[in-house]
Amino acid sequence: MVTDKPGYEHLIQFLTEHLALFEQAGTPTRDNKTLGVIIEERIAEQIIQLCTQHTELETIHRSQIIREVDGIMYDFQEVLASVLNRPATAEQIELINEVALLIKNLFDTAIAHLMD
Template sequence: MVTDKPGYEHLIQFLTEHLSLFEQRGPVVAGAKTLGEVLEESIAEQIIQLCTQHTELEMNHRSMIVREVDGILYDFQEVLASVLEEPATEQQTELIQEISLLIKNLFDTAIAALMD
């Protein structure tokens, strides 16, 4: 649906271009979530919003989306494996939220093409 499209490749490239942000430790807010938690929660929020917005999706489409999101999350966890348990900085959280929005946009585009 999206992981085999050029947009997904660009998204992975975007993440790799910003890996230095995850190598640097910046100020951490007390009680900050780990990068892994921020990644999972941010992507989950966007996919919940996606499914809420697209009420026309059938169960098989939703299942396909969930499988793809699992794969996407796995890819991102692989790229960020060495820092997933580190507390997230504000800049890292912002980047992850931006990437999550881009993931949702990829699915919005795929759904629009699917429904045509």
């Protein structure tokens, strides 16, 4: 649906280009959540919103989305493995929010093509 598309490759490349942001020491946010937790939460929020907005999706499509999100999480864990357990900074959270929105946009586009 999305992980085999050029847009996803660009997203991974974008994340890789910003690795320095994740490797920098910074001031953690007050809640002290780790990068891994923030990534999971933000992507989950966007996928829940996606499924809520696209009520026309059949169960098979929702299952496919969940499988792909699992793959996306695996890819992100691979790219960010060395920093996942560090407390997140505000700048890192901002980038994670942007990436989560980009993931949702990839799925929105795929769903639009699916429903054509």
